[in-house]
Amino acid sequence: MYYVYLIQSIKDSSKTYVGSTANLVQRMKKHNSGASIYTSNFKPWKLITSICFNEKSKALAFEKYLKIGSGHAFAKKHFW
Numbered sequence: 001m002y003y004v005y006l007i008q009s010i011k012d013s014s015k016t017y018v019g020s021t022a023n024l025v026q027r028m029k030k031h032n033s034g035a036s037i038y039t040s041n042f043k044p045w046k047l048i049t050s051i052c053f054n055e056k057s058k059a060l061a062f063e064k065y066l067k068i069g070s071g072h073a074f075a076k077k078h079f080w
Contacts, residue, residue: 001022001052001053001054002020002021002022002052002053002054002055002056002058002059002060003020003021003022003024003050003051003052003053003059004018004019004020004050004051004053004059004062004063004066005018005019005020005021005024005027005028005047005048005049005050005051006018006047006048006049006050006066006075006079006080007019007028007031007039007045007046007047007048008045008046008048008080009039009042009043009044009045010044010045010046011042011043011044012042015042016048016080017031017038017039017045018063018066018067018075019063020059020060020062020063022056024047024050028045028047031043031045032044032045048079048080049079
């Protein structure tokens with residue numbers, strides 16, 4: 001299983017992040033320990049939502065969609 005996840009900084013709620021992973025629990029630990037360079041300055045993080053996919057390619061495509069144009073607007077309207 002592959003997950004697309006959306007997280008939000010507890011320290012600064014204006015900071016959000018979209019990512020994908022095969023191990024959501026381990027990935028959240030990395031974000032909250034500061035091991036991820038893109039999110040370390042705004043830890044701790046809380047999980048807003050995750051979406052599970054059977055195929056890695058579909059998860060990566062959805063992650064990419066959420067990070068651009070209309071997908072970014074979709075995430076803002078429905079998840080944040």
